[in-house]
Amino acid sequence: MLRNELTEFLHIEYPIVQAPMAGGVTTAELVAQVSNSGCLGMVGAGYMTPIQIREQIREIKRLTSNNFGINLFVPNEFNVTENEMELANQILQPFRDQLNVQPNEPLKIPHSNDAYETLKEQIMVVIEEKVPVCSFTFGVPTKEIIALLKKHNIILIGTATTVQEAVAIEEKGMDLVVVQGSEAGGHRGNFIGGFQESLVGLMSLIPQVVDHVSIPVIAAGGIMDGRGLMASICLGAKGVQMGTAFLTCTESGAPRVYKEAICKTTEDETIFTRAFSGKWARGIKNKFMLDMQKHETSLPDFPIQNTLTQSIRRAATSQKNLDYMSLWSGQSPRLAKNQTVETLIKNILSEAKKIIRNFKN
Numbered sequence: 001m002l003r004n005e006l007t008e009f010l011h012i013e014y015p016i017v018q019a020p021m022a023g024g025v026t027t028a029e030l031v032a033q034v035s036n037s038g039c040l041g042m043v044g045a046g047y048m049t050p051i052q053i054r055e056q057i058r059e060i061k062r063l064t065s066n067n068f069g070i071n072l073f074v075p076n077e078f079n080v081t082e083n084e085m086e087l088a089n090q091i092l093q094p095f096r097d098q099l100n101v102q103p104n105e106p107l108k109i110p111h112s113n114d115a116y117e118t119l120k121e122q123i124m125v126v127i128e129e130k131v132p133v134c135s136f137t138f139g140v141p142t143k144e145i146i147a148l149l150k151k152h153n154i155i156l157i158g159t160a161t162t163v164q165e166a167v168a169i170e171e172k173g174m175d176l177v178v179v180q181g182s183e184a185g186g187h188r189g190n191f192i193g194g195f196q197e198s199l200v201g202l203m204s205l206i207p208q209v210v211d212h213v214s215i216p217v218i219a220a221g222g223i224m225d226g227r228g229l230m231a232s233i234c235l236g237a238k239g240v241q242m243g244t245a246f247l248t249c250t251e252s253g254a255p256r257v258y259k260e261a262i263c264k265t266t267e268d269e270t271i272f273t274r275a276f277s278g279k280w281a282r283g284i285k286n287k288f289m290l291d292m293q294k295h296e297t298s299l300p301d302f303p304i305q306n307t308l309t310q311s312i313r314r315a316a317t318s319q320k321n322l323d324y325m326s327l328w329s330g331q332s333p334r335l336a337k338n339q340t341v342e343t344l345i346k347n348i349l350s351e352a353k354k355i356i357r358n359f360k361n
């Protein structure tokens with residue numbers, strides 16, 4: 001019923017991709033269950049070490065023989081001085097005090113090149129473990145990385161927030177493009193234009209990208225059910241990538257308080273912040289985001305700010321304190337449910353079938 005060139009290319013039954021969600025959400029159980037249900041499970045591996053990635057891949061392979069994928073971060077250039085880091089650290093100290101967290105060890109200024117080295121090591125694991133699909137966000141990987149992955153017949157997916165980014169992804173030889181509308185939960189994937197310019201709504205973004213690229217387009221942002229899937233397909237997408245809808249599923253690794261918070265949130269309660277990581281991301285508004293708003297534009301870039309807030313996020317999670325956790329969520333939280341992956345997918349498919357039947361009448 002919903003088979004098309006995307007499902008054929010990815011060797012899946014239904015055109016649904018579970019969004020990679022870095023930070024512990026995409027457990028082996030979640031990814032494998034999605035793939036076992038005929039969709040594509042994806043590991044959010046951006047923050048994982050090569051060893052952790054290998055372990056998780058092997059665990060997933062024990063749980064499914066179907067296709068799944070790995071998602072990695074393309075490193076961005078960043079510059080930070082000792083003074084800027086010290087200032088950001090001072091701004092964060094009252095939050096650490098509040099949570100009884102020890103002050104951070106003095107941080108060594110990281111170098112952008114270190115992140116490239118890590119990416120190369122992560123990619124070697126993807127190749128050695130013969131993972132069939134690899135997607136990227138925050139940019140397009142280098143020519144060499146693309147050529148290496150293609151030599152090993154790995155399907156490559158890029159993330160775009162504008163037509164220009166989607167065209168760049170196609171030109172660099174990637175196979176598929178995820179278009180991320182401004183509704184999307186988590187970090188913005190923009191890499192050419194600025195954050196403000198990247199905030200195109202999905203309904204505008206899909207048809208404009210579809211008119212300018214010939215690779216299949218996967219829609220992401222606020223899609224939670226069969227209506228979102230069919231709307232995306234009507235606009236020209238070949239499939240959807242859903243994050244928040246899978247995050248609240250039983251199999252996801254998100255803490256219970258986080259899942260409950262999403263299920264209680266309304267569409268007007270998510271905002272953008274760069275206070276947690278140094279990169280703009282959409283999440284449920286909380287005390288940390290609001291208190292940090294006055295410093296927002298002067299904070300160090302990703303991944304520095306992310307490292308600086310790590311102890312705060314960890315302590316908040318272990319204390320189940322929603323005020324200081326990063327609660328990434330898309331703009332459709334009212335449609336989120338705590339249910340199994342099987343139920344979520346079954347419902348999406350039956351809604352889609354109903355819509356198709358209605359069209360025919």
Ligand SMILES: Cc1cc2nc3c(=O)[nH]c(=O)nc-3n(C[C@H](O)[C@H](O)[C@H](O)COP(=O)(O)O)c2cc1C
Pocket residue numbers: 019020021022025044045046071136137159180183184185186187220221222223241242243244245247328329330331332
């Ligand atoms: C908790 C969370 C973590 C995310 N982490 C990643 C990631 O590591 N890599 C990535 O490409 N996208 C990531 N995203 C963005 C998703 O790929 C996708 O764009 C988004 O979930 C779509 O919006 P939705 O949440 O409303 O479905 C994340 C989203 C969420 C909610």
